[in-house]
Amino acid sequence: MDATADVEVQLGQGDVALTARDRTLLQAVAAHGSLNAAADALGRSYAHAQRRIVELEDAFGPLVDRSRGGSGGGGSELTDAAEQLLARFQRLQAEFDGVATAAETVLQGTVVDRDGELATVETPSGTVRAIVDTEAGPGDAVEVGIRADSVTLNAPHEAPEPAGTSARNQFAGTVERIDEGTAIALVDLAVDPDTTLSALVTDTSLEKLDITAGSELVASFKATATVGVISALDQSRADGSS
Known part of the structure; x- marks a missing residue:
């Protein structure tokens, strides 16, 4: 496989x-x-x-x-x-x-650290490295968007070590749903009880990987393909205090 x-x-x-x-x-x-x-x-x-x-x-x-x-x-x-x-x-x-364009997973989280444009965000699903609005500092609530076409799926025993790849964000999960199109399939991976991460794969890859509902997979995605913005709630509070 x-x-x-x-x-x-x-x-x-x-x-x-x-x-x-x-x-x-x-x-x-x-x-x-x-x-x-x-x-x-x-x-x-x-x-x-x-x-x-x-x-x-x-x-x-x-x-x-x-x-x-x-x-x-x-x-x-x-x-x-x-x-x-x-x-x-x-x-x-x-x-x-x-x-x-339509398939994007949005995670709610809190900035815990940042290094220039990149920030570490703690979410209910785990820690994510992302490009985050420079106005967001430690403690600020942000929304992190992950496009389905930026996610790579791996068999658990074949998932790359985060330190050895540019796709350092990784979540393990179970395939919840597969929506097959003409040649593209949208795979929804449940990474925690309340969060589903979407990934795009070709129908050929779907068959070769033998991906079915219930399959255990690891999703990887790059920090540079993940964008965080200040959450609407935090933004409204900031606007109200200014």
């Missing part, structure tokens, strides 16, 4: 997946009229770009029509299949962006 589930929008076909980097390459071919010019514009080697196109075509079928040089010069253009593939990718990206 794979140890980690996180999200990068991909369209898979067998062992090959079209990624955002591949989408950019195909779009550059369409814009510049040749693979050579596309690679140059993107700062990539032509050999690497050509090899990647071949890999994608082995999986998805013809994507680039190439013409040899002659009196009119050589060039490349996308096939109808490539245009359809890019459209599918765009729809998947839109679905992902919509879910990621």
Whole structure:
């Protein structure tokens, strides 16, 4: 079983997946009229770009029509299949962006320490490191937002040591609910009796990790992807005293 589930929008076909980097390459071919010019514009080697196109075509079928040089010069253009593939990718990206924006876990907590923009916040679910409003000091109540697309899920025995990863925030929990979309799944992880942490994973990762309701997992997320603001109650008190 794979140890980690996180999200990068991909369209898979067998062992090959079209990624955002591949989408950019195909779009550059369409814009510049040749693979050579596309690679140059993107700062990539032509050999690497050509090899990647071949890999994608082995999986998805013809994507680039190439013409040899002659009196009119050589060039490349996308096939109808490539245009359809890019459209599918765009729809998947839109679905992902919509879910990621809507799915955010908000924790109530109290600042216990801070170091510049980063602060340590004590919440009912545990301690969180986050980028917190600079006006919030020790003792202030804050609301910490954690976007679902910033959360990585791991099997408990495969969870990285916090000191050895940039994702130093970690909560263990039990899968409470799974909402599967076309290619993206929203996993709700109960990290304490009153708190559910949402995470986005691809359907492929969901299957590989064998995530089901009741699965025990560890959620990890970076401090730099976690934002805290002064809670509305504390803010209203501050406004009233000024």
